[in-house]
Structures are given as structure tokens and as C-alpha cells.
Amino acid sequence: MRDSANTPVPRRGLVALAGAAVLAEALPPRPALAQGGPLRVGLMLPFSGTFAALGENIAAAFEMHLAERGGRMGGRPVQIIRLDDESNPANAVQNVNRLVSRDRAEALVGTVHSGVVMALVQAARERGVPLIIPNAGNVAATRELCSPTVFRTSFSNWQPAYGMGLALGKQGAKRAAWVTWDYAAGNEAGEGFRQGLAAGGGEVVRELKLPFPETNFQPLLAQIPGLSLDAVGSFFAGGGAVQFVREYAAAGLKERVPLCGSGFLTEGTLQAQGAAAEGIRTALHYGDGLDNPKNTAFRRAFRERANRDADVYAVQGYDAAQLLGIGLDAVRGDISAEKELTRAMRGARVDSPRGAFTLSPSHNPVQNIYLREARSGENRVVGVAAEALADPGTGCRMS
Amino acid sequence: MDVSGLLAQVLNGLQYGLLLFLISSGLTLVFGVMGVINLAHGSLFMIGAYAAFAITRLTGALWLALPAAVAGGLLFGALLERVLFRRFYRREHLDQVLLTFALILLFEEARSALLGNDFHSVPAPAVLDFSVPVTAAFSYSAYRLAVLAVCLLVAVLMFLGIERTRLGSAVRAAAEKPEMVELLGLDARRIHMVVFAVGTALAMLAGALAAPLQSVYPNMGDGFLIVSFVVVVVGGVGSVAGAFWGALLIGLVDTLGKAYVPGAAGLAVYVLMAAVLLWRPGGLFARGA
Known part of the structure; x- marks a missing residue:
């Protein structure tokens, strides 16, 4: 890392890594895949149109966490493939196919628009590609349409x-x-x-x-x-x-x-x-003036890297990278070990700038919902509206 | 019943209806005089709104957008008529629909290329950025009242123009019996160009006025286009008076419907249209049959 400002983050990363390593010890041994070429992660996000700023912040924070890990997850270098979904539901299925079939993405991260995300959920369900949703809040993704391979680091509506x-x-x-x-x-x-x-x-x-x-x-x-x-x-x-x-x-x-x-x-x-x-x-689940060391370090690092202030979307993208990292560390980069990967992700405790969260049985964050008040251009956190709130996950049956 | 609430809703309905009048009066004249179904009329409304947004952003003054929308609309309408529509009067309705549908796509793409696909809000002029209490518990923004006044003024000017000028009577003649225009030796081409230019200017003016009320967003004219066709059918094709009373009626029915029968709000306007068609198939102000 470049300077002292960034050190708290990788140190925490190491703790998580150590924890994951302990977990990995319990699993059957598997060949080291560190030399097996980069792991391709598809970032399907809006990089143009109404939600472009949201997509850019999610992607920038995802890449920031990857850089904090030295560009590797589970020992393998990670290659990011960006695809602009334009928040256009009409092209969603086609875009997902491009990522999975043509670009051979092995894990998916996306997206903002709740109409577009359904195509990603479908791909995750049908093809078993692990998916992390960094924004779209459709309740269905972690209720009726929940799946062992679908995760969310944002919120349900x-x-x-x-x-x-x-x-x-x-x-x-x-x-x-x-x-x-x-x-x-x-x-x-x-x-x-x-x-x-x-x-x-x-x-x-x-x-x-x-x-x-x-x-x-x-x-x-x-x-x-x-x-x-x-x-x-x-x-x-x-x-x-x-x-x-x-x-x-x-x-x-x-x-x-x-x-x-x-x-x-x-x-x-x-x-x-x-x-x-x-x-x-x-x-x-986020707000201005949230006072915890993780948030302070995250905001400073993001500001330095992206030259703009972090927001709730950046937090969600950062946590998507953290969650994927936890999963891949547990399987030492062997993403084909779907069961172990998703088990590690399901059991993860994500050290988020919003405050640490775990995942509910249907893979949605169990998180504090903060009460904020708009004061001179900021949404200041004034209290906790609901502590460790889980989406009910009604209708979710994990196969 | 909440009387002061009803009063506020009636005001909302009148304001919506008057805005609809600006759009549908052009639509009804173009349809009545030239026989052209202009599906792109809603896109002209969108252009006016985005023009207001761009002008306000550049100069900070929405006031400039109103004369700009009228002058720009007159020129743009005349150009469209001269270059495109003139060639389609004698063609089938299907050809006209294809032409005007293509224009919608062109206009929206141009908007996307020039100003992007974002949703923008347009601030009302600072002078009118205050509220006037209309009931004990509900205030009305001064800008909305100003829009109401401008629309009424335009309506009065339209009546005077149509009823009191030579050109106006020629337009009326053309709308009632298109074949009469040539028999009387009037210059049909000039009438067509004027009607189309005025219709375009009115739609763009409506867009500019509506920008601070509605925000601007892609395809924002679509909803207005459909309701405006309902107004044209209810009022009677080619009748400006019909467009006026039809627009007020539709504005009130839609607003009061949304307020008091929310479940059936989307339906109220169409039920009204069906009822009018059964009762007077030509519309409330049908040309002399």
C-alpha cells in the first residue's frame, strides 16, 4: 500500500483471510490454483444513462478493495470485465449471456436497475454462476427467487x-x-x-x-x-x-x-x-457522519483513489468485493467448488463501512437501518431506526 | 366531504386541463385542417420542455424559454411542414403514421445525444418561487398560478385569432370543409403552414411551461399525446372550442378521479370518451353535420 492511510484496511483484510484460512483447513484439500490463470469477474453495471454515477461508484469501490488485496482473491489474480448494461431491461438477457458465454465470466456482480437484475438472477439460478447484487433492491431476489448462488450486499426495498x-x-x-x-x-x-x-x-x-x-x-x-x-x-x-x-x-x-x-x-x-x-x-443502511474506524478509512481511501466522495453505492460495491473475497479465500481460488464457496459466503461477517453485517438465510444483509436527518446538504445519522434488521425472506426455499 | 380539499383539486384539474388545451388545440387543427395524425406532437412537447431545461441551465432564466419556445416552435413547425408533411397530405394514414412515428424516434435520439437520458428538474423562476395559500391547509405555488394565467391568455388569443381574423376564418373553413378552401381560391399551402407552425409552437410552449411542474425526462410527451387524442375525440376533430372545453373536462375528470376514486383513476378519462362517442359520435363540438 502506498502510505499509512491505507494500512488499517489490509490489516483487517489479513484478519479475515486468517479466519478464512482456518475455515479452509476443515475442508478437503484441493490443488492450488494460483497459477491457473486469472479469475474472471463480470461487473455488469450502468456506466451510461441515468444511473451511470451509481455504477461508476460501485465499480470503483469494488476495484479499490481488489487493489487492497493486491489484485488477488483466494490466491488467484482477478481480472475484471466491465459491461455497461445501460439500465436497459430489454438487453439484459443478452448482456448476461455475453458476460457468461463470450467473456467466460466465472462470477457476476450487478446491478443497479431492478428490471435488469432479474436476468442476472436467472443466470445465477440456472447456470450456477455466483452472483452478488450490489444495489437493486427487488425483494424477490432474496425471497421467492432466492438461490444458493445469489447474494446481496445492498438492501431489500x-x-x-x-x-x-x-x-x-x-x-x-x-x-x-x-x-x-x-x-x-x-x-x-x-x-x-x-x-x-x-x-x-x-x-x-x-x-x-x-x-x-x-x-x-x-x-x-x-x-x-x-x-x-x-x-x-x-x-x-x-x-x-x-x-x-x-x-x-x-x-x-x-x-x-x-x-x-x-x-x-x-x-x-x-x-x-x-x-x-x-x-x-x-x-x-448508511448515512453521513457514521463514526467508525472502518468507515473513516474507507472514505479517505476512496476519496484518494477516485477523487470524489464515497456514498452508499460505493459502500455496497466495496462490500460485494469483500464478500467475494471471503468466499474465494475459503476455496483458495477454486471457484468450481460451488458448495464450499457459497457456504463460506453465507457464513461471512462482512466488515462494512456501514458497520459489520452478516447475511440472512436468504442471503440479504442483516444490518442496522440508520435514522438520518437532512441538515445543510448532508443526511446526518441521528440514531438507529432498526437494529440488525433482516428481510423476512418470505417464500425463500434454498434448493 | 373535505370542501377545501375539493377546491384545491378543482384548481389542479383546471391547471392540468389548460395545459392539455395548449397541446390538443394544435393536434386537433393539424388533424382537422390537414387530415394528418401527428403522433410526433407529444415529442414536440418534450422538445419544448428540454429546451426550457437547457435554456434555464445556461442562462438561469426560464422567462427566456417561453418566447424562445414560441419563436423556435413557429420556425421549426414551418420547416417540418415545408420539408416533410407537405408531401404526405395525399398519402394514406398509414404512411403518415409511419412518418410521424419515425419523427418520434428521431427527436428522442437527438434529445439523447444532445442532453442525455437523465431525469432533470427545472427550477421555477425565483420571482415566482413562493406559495399562495388557497385553503387553510393547502398552498399553491405561485408558478402554477402563473401557468394557469398564461394558458388562459393563450386561449383568449387563440379565440380572437380564429374568430376575428381573415386567416382565422380561412382556417375554420379549412377545418370544416377542406374542399371549400380551394373552391374559394384561398391559398391552402399558406394555411397549412400557418396551422402546423402554430400547433408546433403551442406544443413547445406547453412543454416549456410544464418543465418546472413535471420535471423533464425521456418520452415525457407520450402520456400527454394519448390524453390529447382523447381530448380531440371528445371535443370534436378540428374544433378549437371543442379542444378547450374537452381539455378542461378531461383535466377535471382525471384529477378528481385520481383524488376520489384512485382505483379507477386510469379508466375515468376513457369511460368519459366512450360515453361522449355514444352520445355524440362526432365529439361535443362536432363540425356541422
Whole structure:
């Protein structure tokens, strides 16, 4: 490593490596594969279009962790193959085939868009290629469609919204409405919010939805004053989130009925939302000002390497690399040992900048959901909304 | 019933309806006068919105986007008519549909190449960046009220232009009985070019006005195009008055539907269209039959 700033990270890596080595001792011996050519890992991510910045951060952090390991996992050099999926579901199957058949990728990492990720999940299920999802939050990937070879280092759409609902209920909110786009991510988050709020002693009394990605929020907003609510929860992202937060404030509702939501409502959008976002509370598995040594080291290293600040997407990409590294160390680079590989990954404790996490039986992170408050351009962590929260994994049957 | 909520919703419906009027008045005239089904009309709306986004980003002034959308729309519409549409008046509807569908693809690709595929929000002008309380519990952004006023102003100008000028009466004649124009010795080519240019300018103006309300995003005109066709059918093909009242009706039905019958909101507008077609097959303001 170049300088002292980076030393904490590899040292932790060594600890993990040692742990994995102990685990590997218990397994039957296998030939060393260190000389058997590089291991090809396909990074299928959006490098153009709306989600390009997310894809770039995931990839940069993945590569950063690989560099921290000296470019090797399980003793084998790792070759990364980048493929731009353009967040286009229409080309998803074709893109996955290119990676697996033409480029002979032996492990897959991807992607951001929840429509595109289904093609990756399908490939992982049918061809047994290990897959790590570094963002897309479709609950199905770790519920009905769960598979021994499918892992996720990000979140399920259900998780942040459940945390928000729970925190809101515990603060004494009895009646809340849920506002979202009427599509999978919004409805899955809505289910989480409803259950979380119920667990905290409140109730979702109305769901207000509009088709994705329409932004004619006025007919929905005008209903809010008549519902005598304690709070409004919502799921929007990107430009829609900017617009919604601004219109919510412009309608004079912000002071009367507090707005809160799944963390994406204010993630990467605060600058555009300006004063309209000030004070809005959201819940997510990461946030600004998270004070732990791993996070500090990670943010400094990322800043140095990529020349921009790390965000939640970078964390998810970094952890995808950590998880794959743990698995490959356990099988000493022999990725064909699928059972041992996935067992090691399943049992991993990932030392994430968000705080260490383990995986649930359906391979989704069991993680803290932090409560954040938007303050002068940052989503400051102000508490823990739900501790060590696991997605219920309903309907998952590992074959 | 929540009366103040209803008031806010009626205002929302009127504002949406007036925006729809700007789009559908051009559509109905182009269809009525030239017999062309212009599927690319929604893309013109998209172009106006992205132009407003680009102009606001470059100059910081949305105000400039409005005259730019009108002037640019007039020129662009005249050019499109002169170079492309003129050659398609006597062709079959299928050819026209293929032409205008190709234009949608061209316009969207050009937008993608020039400005990318991102979703952008456009700030309302700073002067209008405040809220006006319309009920005790609900405020309305001043910009929305300004859009309402601009749309009404345009509607008034349209009526005066159509009802009180020679060119306007020629356009009415062309919309009601296209064959009469040539019998009367009017210059059909000039009428066509003016109608197409005005229709394009109105769609682009609507886009520029809507940019701060809707955000701008790829294919944003598609939804408006479909609803605008509903307005044209309900109001009666070729009738500007029909487009006006039809747009207000559709705007109110859609908004109140979304607010009070959320389960059937998507359907309300089409049920209304079916009912109008059964009752008056030519539309509410059908040309004299």
C-alpha cells in the first residue's frame, strides 16, 4: 500500500483471510490454483444513462478493495470485465449471456436497475454462476427467487422503509399516509413501511400512488390536509424525489405534516432539493457522519483513489468485493467448488463501512437501518431506526 | 366531504386541463385542417420542455424559454411542414403514421445525444418561487398560478385569432370543409403552414411551461399525446372550442378521479370518451353535420 492511510484496511483484510484460512483447513484439500490463470469477474453495471454515477461508484469501490488485496482473491489474480448494461431491461438477457458465454465470466456482480437484475438472477439460478447484487433492491431476489448462488450486499426495498415506519411509530405517530410511484420498488417499500409502522404502534391509513415516472403530484398532495395525519412516508428517487420534496414544501405541507421516507428520498438529491429538504428524516443502511474506524478509512481511501466522495453505492460495491473475497479465500481460488464457496459466503461477517453485517438465510444483509436527518446538504445519522434488521425472506426455499 | 380539499383539486384539474388545451388545440387543427395524425406532437412537447431545461441551465432564466419556445416552435413547425408533411397530405394514414412515428424516434435520439437520458428538474423562476395559500391547509405555488394565467391568455388569443381574423376564418373553413378552401381560391399551402407552425409552437410552449411542474425526462410527451387524442375525440376533430372545453373536462375528470376514486383513476378519462362517442359520435363540438 502506498502510505499509512491505507494500512488499517489490509490489516483487517489479513484478519479475515486468517479466519478464512482456518475455515479452509476443515475442508478437503484441493490443488492450488494460483497459477491457473486469472479469475474472471463480470461487473455488469450502468456506466451510461441515468444511473451511470451509481455504477461508476460501485465499480470503483469494488476495484479499490481488489487493489487492497493486491489484485488477488483466494490466491488467484482477478481480472475484471466491465459491461455497461445501460439500465436497459430489454438487453439484459443478452448482456448476461455475453458476460457468461463470450467473456467466460466465472462470477457476476450487478446491478443497479431492478428490471435488469432479474436476468442476472436467472443466470445465477440456472447456470450456477455466483452472483452478488450490489444495489437493486427487488425483494424477490432474496425471497421467492432466492438461490444458493445469489447474494446481496445492498438492501431489500422492504428494509429501509420498515426501519422508517418503526422509528416513526416509536416516536408516537398513529396515522400516516404512504406516497409513491405505483411500481415494484415503491410498493415493496410501502409494505415495509406499513409493517414497520404497525410494529411501532401506528397505522398507514391511505396509500397515494401515481404511475412511474410521472410527477404530477398535485392531486395526491391536495388530499393530505384532509386526512388528519401525523406523518407522510414516501419512496421516490432521483429527479422524482427532487420534485416531490420541493412540491411538498411548496404546498405548505412540510410544517403541518412531517415528511419522511426510505433513504433514497434525499440520497444524492439534497443539493437540488435545497431548503425544501431541510429537516426531513429518512432511513437507510448508511448515512453521513457514521463514526467508525472502518468507515473513516474507507472514505479517505476512496476519496484518494477516485477523487470524489464515497456514498452508499460505493459502500455496497466495496462490500460485494469483500464478500467475494471471503468466499474465494475459503476455496483458495477454486471457484468450481460451488458448495464450499457459497457456504463460506453465507457464513461471512462482512466488515462494512456501514458497520459489520452478516447475511440472512436468504442471503440479504442483516444490518442496522440508520435514522438520518437532512441538515445543510448532508443526511446526518441521528440514531438507529432498526437494529440488525433482516428481510423476512418470505417464500425463500434454498434448493 | 373535505370542501377545501375539493377546491384545491378543482384548481389542479383546471391547471392540468389548460395545459392539455395548449397541446390538443394544435393536434386537433393539424388533424382537422390537414387530415394528418401527428403522433410526433407529444415529442414536440418534450422538445419544448428540454429546451426550457437547457435554456434555464445556461442562462438561469426560464422567462427566456417561453418566447424562445414560441419563436423556435413557429420556425421549426414551418420547416417540418415545408420539408416533410407537405408531401404526405395525399398519402394514406398509414404512411403518415409511419412518418410521424419515425419523427418520434428521431427527436428522442437527438434529445439523447444532445442532453442525455437523465431525469432533470427545472427550477421555477425565483420571482415566482413562493406559495399562495388557497385553503387553510393547502398552498399553491405561485408558478402554477402563473401557468394557469398564461394558458388562459393563450386561449383568449387563440379565440380572437380564429374568430376575428381573415386567416382565422380561412382556417375554420379549412377545418370544416377542406374542399371549400380551394373552391374559394384561398391559398391552402399558406394555411397549412400557418396551422402546423402554430400547433408546433403551442406544443413547445406547453412543454416549456410544464418543465418546472413535471420535471423533464425521456418520452415525457407520450402520456400527454394519448390524453390529447382523447381530448380531440371528445371535443370534436378540428374544433378549437371543442379542444378547450374537452381539455378542461378531461383535466377535471382525471384529477378528481385520481383524488376520489384512485382505483379507477386510469379508466375515468376513457369511460368519459366512450360515453361522449355514444352520445355524440362526432365529439361535443362536432363540425356541422
